[in-house]
Amino acid sequence: MYDLPDKRGHFGPYGGTFVAETLISALDELCKQYEYYRDDAEFQAEFFHELKHYVGRPSPIYHAKRWSEHLGGAQILLKREDLNHTGAHKVNNTVGQALLARRMGKGRIIAETGAGQHGVASATVAARYGMECVVYMGSEDVKRQATNVYRMKLLGATVIPVDSGSCTLKDALNEAMRDWVTNVSNTYYIIGTVAGPHPYPMMVRDFQAIIGNEARQQMREEYGRQPDALIACVGGGSNAIGLFYPYIDEENVRMIGVEAAGKGIDTHEHAATLVTGRPGVLHGNRTYLIQDENGQIIETHSISAGLDYPGVGPEHAWLKDCGRAEYVAVTDDEALAAFHALCRFEGIIPALESSHALAYAAKLAPTLNKDQLLLVNLSGRGDKDMATVAQQSGISL
Amino acid sequence: MNRIQSVFSQLKSQNRAALIPFITAGDPDATTTVALMHRLTQAGVDLIELGVPFSDPMADGPTIQRSSERALKHHISLKDVFSMVAEFRKTNQSTPVVLMGYANPIEAMGYKDFVQTAGHAGVDGVLVVDYPPEECTEWVRYLKEQNIDPIFLLSPTTPESRIRRVAELARGYVYYVSLKGVTGASHLDLHEVGDKLSQLRSYINIPIGVGFGIRDEQTARRIAEQADAVVIGSRIVEEIEHSPAADLLANVGALVESLRRAIDAKSDHSSITEK
Numbered sequence: 001m002y003d004l005p006d007k008r009g010h011f012g013p014y015g016g017t018f019v020a021e022t023l024i025s026a027l028d029e030l031c032k033q034y035e036y037y038r039d040d041a042e043f044q045a046e047f048f049h050e051l052k053h054y055v056g057r058p059s060p061i062y063h064a065k066r067w068s069e070h071l072g073g074a075q076i077l078l079k080r081e082d083l084n085h086t087g088a089h090k091v092n093n094t095v096g097q098a099l100l101a102r103r104m105g106k107g108r109i110i111a112e113t114g115a116g117q118h119g120v121a122s123a124t125v126a127a128r129y130g131m132e133c134v135v136y137m138g139s140e141d142v143k144r145q146a147t148n149v150y151r152m153k154l155l156g157a158t159v160i161p162v163d164s165g166s167c168t169l170k171d172a173l174n175e176a177m178r179d180w181v182t183n184v185s186n187t188y189y190i191i192g193t194v195a196g197p198h199p200y201p202m203m204v205r206d207f208q209a210i211i212g213n214e215a216r217q218q219m220r221e222e223y224g225r226q227p228d229a230l231i232a233c234v235g236g237g238s239n240a241i242g243l244f245y246p247y248i249d250e251e252n253v254r255m256i257g258v259e260a261a262g263k264g265i266d267t268h269e270h271a272a273t274l275v276t277g278r279p280g281v282l283h284g285n286r287t288y289l290i291q292d293e294n295g296q297i298i299e300t301h302s303i304s305a306g307l308d309y310p311g312v313g314p315e316h317a318w319l320k321d322c323g324r325a326e327y328v329a330v331t332d333d334e335a336l337a338a339f340h341a342l343c344r345f346e347g348i349i350p351a352l353e354s355s356h357a358l359a360y361a362a363k364l365a366p367t368l369n370k371d372q373l374l375l376v377n378l379s380g381r382g383d384k385d386m387a388t389v390a391q392q393s394g395i396s397l
Numbered sequence: 398m399n400r401i402q403s404v405f406s407q408l409k410s411q412n413r414a415a416l417i418p419f420i421t422a423g424d425p426d427a428t429t430t431v432a433l434m435h436r437l438t439q440a441g442v443d444l445i446e447l448g449v450p451f452s453d454p455m456a457d458g459p460t461i462q463r464s465s466e467r468a469l470k471h472h473i474s475l476k477d478v479f480s481m482v483a484e485f486r487k488t489n490q491s492t493p494v495v496l497m498g499y500a501n502p503i504e505a506m507g508y509k510d511f512v513q514t515a516g517h518a519g520v521d522g523v524l525v526v527d528y529p530p531e532e533c534t535e536w537v538r539y540l541k542e543q544n545i546d547p548i549f550l551l552s553p554t555t556p557e558s559r560i561r562r563v564a565e566l567a568r569g570y571v572y573y574v575s576l577k578g579v580t581g582a583s584h585l586d587l588h589e590v591g592d593k594l595s596q597l598r599s600y601i602n603i604p605i606g607v608g609f610g611i612r613d614e615q616t617a618r619r620i621a622e623q624a625d626a627v628v629i630g631s632r633i634v635e636e637i638e639h640s641p642a643a644d645l646l647a648n649v650g651a652l653v654e655s656l657r658r659a660i661d662a663k664s665d666h667s668s669i670t671e672k
Contacts, residue, residue, distance in 0.1 A: 019527055020455070021529060022456065022552045025554035174454075278505075283455070284527070286504075294472075294476075294505060295475075
């Protein structure tokens with residue numbers, strides 16, 4: 001039985017609590033509270049109630065029949081996280097953490113965001129539960145994601161542009177950590193992915209595991225069996241771990257994480273951390289990182305802002321090393337091609353992040369038999385990506 | 398007795414507190430750092446904390462983050478930092494140098510290479526901000542084998558059980574972070590510091606330095622009345638940032654001399670609890 005992490009948040013050599021002393025007591029407190037509520041029936045009941053009535057779960061599994069026929073191989077099934085309220089899987093986690101923050105008596109939540117999806121999901125639950133919300137966002141991302149910035153403001157959040165470092169997600173994360181250290185008595189920090197110090201990788205995984213748990217039941221009921229492979233995109237890796245985790249002990253189900261190869265993994269412009277990186281310590285945990293020979297973190301690139309991160313969740317690092325999951329990378333161009341294919345064949349506009357998973361499915365499916373099943377996590381919808389995609393086609397909206 | 402111990406034992410016999418400046422190696426450029434270290438010792442500092450620049454200094458405020466960015470523009474690596482320390486040691490055998498930084502550059506180099514090169518260069522202690530005691534048993538063993546002191550942080554929120562753990566592992570001195578927040582913040586509660594120091598002293602029998610939030614002579618003097626060492630970082634780094642190249646050594650020197658005078662003017666009988 002897979003039972004990681006250990007008590008102090010280690011997944012093999014990865015994970016852990018690599019933070020300054022000033023944050024330790026806040027994390028200890030969070031661990032204690034989460035361990036308690038993790039097994040608290042009332043907390044879990046409220047969580048599932050919110051997921052059903054506010055988020056709109058369960059999300060269906062949809063058979064992309066025309067696209068599968070076109071590809072001429074395995075059948076592609078989509079776990080429709082794009083149909084969730086706010087348009088992505090991120091909200092599963094923010095609902096869970098906001099409920100925890102409320103029980104811990106914290107009236108102020110902070111979050112970091114790259115593309116703005118986690119920021120929107122945080123601002124959403126803050127509004128829902130009447131909490132103050134401050135979102136840190138790299139100033140570059142603020143420019144690239146103006147619509148999401150406006151969305152957060154509509155929801156009552158304060159968006160603070162971060163002007164340090166590369167002015168992107170990792171810098172927003174640094175800044176949110178600093179806010180937390182300073183205001184820990186009244187503030188809860190909602191990390192949006194399965195990275196950061198313990199207990200975040202475990203806690204975010206647990207909240208996202210609803211994806212895989214539903215999928216197992218739906219597959220059993222609707223297809224009478226589990227899929228041959230699971231495919232999900234990996235930036236920090238929360239949607240992937242949410243789908244993978246309940247399947248870890250089912251060893252005949254392949255698990256494939258798809259990273260962003262950007263302009264190619266042989267260029268310097270990609271975000272394929274597990275495929276090309278080396279282990280190190282960043283943002284509170286030991287994991288694979290994209291870094292130079294001196295251990296400095298390198299700026300990453302992906303057409304999808306949500307995958308544009310130089311680290312990855314420590315549990316993915318472990319699943320890679322122990323061989324349970326496979327990690328591959330697809331380029332911006334391949335992701336865009338899959339994006340357009342899903343639009344045309346299925347009438348579904350996918351997020352650019354999820355398009356990476358779709359692109360790998362499109363490569364893998366033709367190599368398999370028609371009775372094989374690939375379950376792809378369609379982690380978000382592409383409405384937020386209209387401007388980016390239009391620009392790629394030389395159109396300005 | 399190593400350099401850190403002898404400095405503190407000498408200060409103790411003189412009833413003085415140590416003045417510890419923090420500067421980032423390679424800020425504003427590679428050539429200035431060694432000259433600056435010598436100017437600091439002339440100005441009367443007892444030990445130098447030399448920051449190893451890192452791309453993501455999570456526990457630092459904007460001032461020290463910018464100093465890291467300036468150094469990284471010149472691609473300052475750990476190897477460069479060791480060269481600076483070795484260069485400094487050519488003419489200074491007495492002032493201890495403590496490297497302060499983040500885990501990843503050390504992980505990239507490997508523990509073994511790091512401690513050996515650090516030992517040869519003349520490094521006396523290392524403080525890795527994101528290696529809390531729980532995560533660094535092996536690391537501490539490597540350091541101690543090379544006779545390099547592992548320096549640890551303690552904070553206002555550190556519970557008793559952890560203070561005991563740090564007391565077991567730490568050598569040289571411990572660094573008490575005098576406020577919640579990041580480096581360079583500005584709301585220091587002197588009463589709280591005094592109370593906490595008495596608590597820490599019942600577990601820790603090596604010197605205790607206090608830093609974070611010490612920005613002026615008066616605060617430095619008040620801290621010196623309670624602590625074994627006063628650590629000043631952001632204020633000095635600000636001076637480096639704002640000084641034209643030609644005046645940099647003179648400006649930083651003058652600032653540190655004034656802090657030295659303030660610290661030495663501490664009153665032995667005054668208590669931190671008075672207003």
